[in-house]
Amino acid sequence: MMKASLPQCLLVAMLHLTVHSLTQSDHHNNKPKVTYPQEQHPHDGDSLESCRRIVPSNIDFAFRFYRQATTQEPGKNIFFSPVSISTAFALLALGSRANSQTQVLEGLAFNLTNTREAEIHDGFHHLLLLLNRPGSQVQLSMENTLFMDKHLKPLKKFLRDIKKLYKGKVFSSNFQNSTEAKKEINDHIKNKTHGNMNQILKDLDPNTLMVIVNYIYFKAYWENPFNIKGTHKDYFHVNAKTSVEVKMMTRDGFYQTYSDRKLSCEVVQLPYKGDVAALFILPNEGKMKQLEDALTKDTLSKWEKSLERRRIEVYIPKLSISGTYDLKKMFMNLGVTDVFSDRADLSGITGKHDLKVSKAVHKALLKIHENGTEAAAVTSTDFLPHSVPPVVKFNHPFLLLIVDQYTQSILFMGKIVNPTEK
Structure with missing residues (x-):
């Protein structure tokens, strides 16, 4: 019997740091030493409290980034992990100083008059603990890895903070041999993403001295799997002129849903086993732009409060x-x-002012399937009255948010314009 594969998402955010020639003289940094709270057990309420201090900014950043993506690729599928990108850049902020640091943190939607830098790093520290929490039925792991040239002399404090706050692993590489370094980084990512991400690093600038990799791997089972027997060929309307043939899964059951009349869209929550849920948002034909313009954390919180089981x-x-x-x-x-x-x-990394980020890339991958063998799927049918339920058919462009319910973090966000586009 064939086992259907699982929905999985993974992605990698990478930052390459290269040396730039220095014209200005080295000015010494008199930045006060930042002290961080002691390590806490991941299940402490304090842990959630610290983490929740940064989540609103992370949500704002997710929507900011989404707008950038739609502007740059109008009419295209969009899929990324805001929490992965935020974490990689927060880690970069840890090694940044002065204006460089302010720009990075403000770019991540933090208001630095209300939030201290130490609180931000502490928030990410607890977010990582909670996302990688053991015992969850969801396979979710996020990790930061730094590949540093063996000639680079990082500050002990930087290495200590990376390990303590970002669970960062640091590898010494020989970037003088860029082919070998590239292979080492690609192999690491391939291994960590269970073979799903190959050759993410296409080229490596010969001046590269450090590469920051953040990857997130997510694999979960629907709480209510779709019966494979119900999957059938159907049409998805990409736009007024184009339709493509897709394999459409279907299920009749009870879901948390909400009809947003103001934004002309249907919101349906599909829970995974564990603390994670996917929010599918289907705008009425022609209303996508209106929906995208209204994406804010207030809209998201209104949807989550308004969901009703039907x-x-x-x-x-x-x-x-x-x-x-x-x-x-x-x-x-x-x-x-x-x-x-x-x-x-970036003098927080080596104490010198001769590093810059030369390249930063992010790749994310999503698979959505029925996930369940035919035999197992049949046992999870809801007990339904004999009546015809309303139909919600995701057969034209829609939005998708995958949310970790425990921390309220947006793990992944996307717009599906054409499900067949490779």
């Missing part, structure tokens, strides 16, 4: 999509410019 017949296409983004371009549009230029101050 019986519907839901249709969702099977899909496998990916997104690849040039983060340097996106962040520069968000006002983060210094770290990518010769004005970069």
Whole structure:
């Protein structure tokens, strides 16, 4: 009997740091030493409290980044992990100083008059503990890895903070041999993403001295799997002129849903086993732009508060999509410019002012399937009255948010414009 594969998402955010020639003289940094709270057990209420201090900014950042992506690729599928990108850049902020650091943190939607830098790093520390929490039925792991040239002399404090706050692993590499370094990084990512991400690093600038990799791997089972027997061929309307044939999954059952009349969209929550749920948002034809303009954390919180359990017949296409983004371009549009230029101050990493970020990339991958063998799927049918339920059919462009319910973090966000696009 064939076992259907699982919905999985994974992605990698990478930052390459290269040396830039210094024209200005080294100015010594008199930044006060930041002290961080002691390690806490991941299940402490304090842990959730620290983490919740940064989540509102992370949600704001997710929608900011989404707008950048739609502007750069109108009419295309979008898929990324906001929490992964935020974490990789927060880690970069840890090694940044002065204006470079301010720009990075403000680019991540933090208001630095209300939030201290130490609180931000402490928040990410607890977020990582909670996302990688043991005992959850969801396979969710997020990790930061730094590949440093063996000639680079990082500050002990930087290495200590990376390990303590970001669970960062640091590897010494020989970047003089860029082919070997590239292979080492690609192999590491391939291994960590269970073979799903191959050759993410296409080329390596010969001046690269450090690569920051953040990856997130997510694999979960629907709480209510779709019966494979119900999957059938159907049409998905990409736009007024184009329709594509898809494999449409269908299930009649009870779901948390909400009809947003103001924004002309249907919101359906599909829970995974564990603390994670997918929020599918289907705008009425022609209302996508209106929906996108209204994406804010207030809208999201209104949807989550307004969800009510009702019986519907839901249709969702099977899909496998990916997104690849040039983060340097996106962040520069968000006002983060210094770290990518010769004005970069990354002296928190080595104590010197000669590093800059030369490249930052992000790749994410999503697969949505029935996930369950035919035999097992039949046992999880809801007990339904003999009546015809309303139909919600995701057969034209829709949005998707995958949310960790425990921390309220947006793990992944996407827009499905064409489920067949490779």
